[in-house]
Amino acid sequence: MIELYAPMTQDMINSLKVGQSVMLSGDVYTARDAAHARIADMLQKGEPLPFELSGCGIYYAGPCPDMPGRIINSVGPTTSSRMNAYAPLLYDLGVQFVIGKGPVSGEVRNAIVRNGAVYFAAVGGAGALIASCVTAVEDIAFPDLGPEAVRRITFSRVPLIVAIDRYGGCVYDNR
Amino acid sequence: MRTISGEAVTQAVRQLFLSACRMPERGALAAIESALDKETSAPAKEALRQLVENARIARQTGMPYCQDTGMAVVFVELGQDMRIEGNLSEAIQEGVRRAYEEGYFRKSVRDPLTGQNTGDNTPAVIHYDVVPGDKLRIFAAPKGFGSENMSRIAMLKPSDGLNGIRQFILDSVRIADGSPCPPVVLGVGIGGTFELCALLAKKQLLRPVGSVNEDEALARMERELKDDINALGIGALGLGGPNYCLAVHIAKYPTHIAGLPVAVNFQCHAARHGSVTL
Numbered sequence: 360m361i362e363l364y365a366p367m368t369q370d371m372i373n374s375l376k377v378g379q380s381v382m383l384s385g386d387v388y389t390a391r392d393a394a395h396a397r398i399a400d401m402l403q404k405g406e407p408l409p410f411e412l413s414g415c416g417i418y419y420a421g422p423c424p425d426m427p428g429r430i431i432n433s434v435g436p437t438t439s440s441r442m443n444a445y446a447p448l449l450y451d452l453g454v455q456f457v458i459g460k461g462p463v464s465g466e467v468r469n470a471i472v473r474n475g476a477v478y479f480a481a482v483g484g485a486g487a488l489i490a491s492c493v494t495a496v497e498d499i500a501f502p503d504l505g506p507e508a509v510r511r512i513t514f515s516r517v518p519l520i521v522a523i524d525r526y527g528g529c530v531y532d533n534r
Numbered sequence: 535m536r537t538i539s540g541e542a543v544t545q546a547v548r549q550l551f552l553s554a555c556r557m558p559e560r561g562a563l564a565a566i567e568s569a570l571d572k573e574t575s576a577p578a579k580e581a582l583r584q585l586v587e588n589a590r591i592a593r594q595t596g597m598p599y600c601q602d603t604g605m606a607v608v609f610v611e612l613g614q615d616m617r618i619e620g621n622l623s624e625a626i627q628e629g630v631r632r633a634y635e636e637g638y639f640r641k642s643v644r645d646p647l648t649g650q651n652t653g654d655n656t657p658a659v660i661h662y663d664v665v666p667g668d669k670l671r672i673f674a675a676p677k678g679f680g681s682e683n684m685s686r687i688a689m690l691k692p693s694d695g696l697n698g699i700r701q702f703i704l705d706s707v708r709i710a711d712g713s714p715c716p717p718v719v720l721g722v723g724i725g726g727t728f729e730l731c732a733l734l735a736k737k738q739l740l741r742p743v744g745s746v747n748e749d750e751a752l753a754r755m756e757r758e759l760k761d762d763i764n765a766l767g768i769g770a771l772g773l774g775g776p777n778y779c780l781a782v783h784i785a786k787y788p789t790h791i792a793g794l795p796v797a798v799n800f801q802c803h804a805a806r807h808g809s810v811t812l
Binding site (some may be wrong): 426429437460490504506530 | 581592599600601603641642649713772774
């Protein structure tokens with residue numbers, strides 16, 4: 360099993376190949392539909408963003424509400440293709456990797472290749488398993504969005520699959 | 535006349551969702567485990583292994599199996615020889631409200647235009663049938679939208695026939711690809727009108743995974759479609775292999791001489807539902 364630590368070095372990203380199973384540790388920001396709409400709006404208006412995009416990882420996810428005794432409640436990935444409209448710009452602005460689920464558009468794939476980034480798939484529906492890999496959570500922005508708020512979560516060895524590598528190889532092609 | 539209080543309905547609905555939102559039904563979990571045994575794709579095998587582990591962790595911690603605890607869909611069979619004290623619809627909504635609050639389930643319901651979250655996961659979608667007898671039967675089905683989004687309906691022509699239906703279902707699967715969190719269950723409605731056809735498809739998702747259709751011709755069609763879908767090779771989580779589809783459930787209803795409606799409702803591997811009779 361390949362162990363990865365975010366943020367990753369470019370050499371590390373370059374060494375990843377489509378279809379590989381990896382264990383990722385480190386920080387990611389949760390953001391899904393509504394948070395992406397806000398970020399796109401802020402970028403258009405030239406407003407400062409609530410977190411630094413350059414070198415960061417984004418996790419397309421919206422957890423269940425906090426429950427007593429747990430660091431975070433169930434938090435699996437959501438469908439990546441709904442963020443197709445936003446993803447190319449975010450990769451261009453320095454996002455290093457995205458974690459989501461399912462196929463994405465050709466434009467997104469091109470942006471991944473152009474920027475030497477990587478797209479990981481988490482297992483859709485494995486919310487409890489993924490929550491058990493979270494060691495810390497911090498609220499970052501848009502608390503009014505409820506489950507769609509941006510939070511920084513720290514993973515310890517979350518299991519992922521390299522879905523699109525930096526060369527454009529895509530796991531959903533190889534069937 | 536037999537009377538049931540609104541509060542009894544609220545408590546029953548609350549209990550149904552508290553339990554259903556946490557864990558897929560037994561038949562679906564068993565089907566995932568047997569899919570793991572016959573998996574041929576390495577990444578899909580790893581994904582299925584994680585799903586089995588996910589169920590174990592959910593059971594152990596009380597966290598929901600999937601964070602998308604859905605929009606609450608409720609089917610009610612109301613016996614015509616009984617009465618409900620109070621407002622039945624409001625009693626059901628209150629049960630949903632309490633379950634999503636007490637269960638720490640995600641509130642995923644929003645105004646379709648303003649985006650404003652309603653804050654308590656209501657309103658639920660409620661379907662009523664009036665039936666003979668003096669019992670009240672309630673089915674609870676929290677529905678995630680990763681799979682709901684992939685659902686489709688078509689008003690085919692009578693000349694399209696069985697082959698047209700088959701093509702439409704396979705096309706729907708190709709378009710959905712790995713997005714609806716396969717292994718999926720497909721609910722299929724054939725016939726009726728535009729809206730009834732979709733409802734037939736949705737209701738088929740209440741059938742336990744592994745159950746056999748009582749109509750022999752439909753049972754055969756279900757087996758054949760499942761094999762054809764799995765032969766496409768999209769696989770569990772879209773990662774290849776023979777495990778895209780756990781079951782196809784089909785219902786039909788007579789339709790107009792000019793039409794042939796067909797609807798496909800996708801259900802992800804978190805096939806969650808429960809029922810109670812009061």
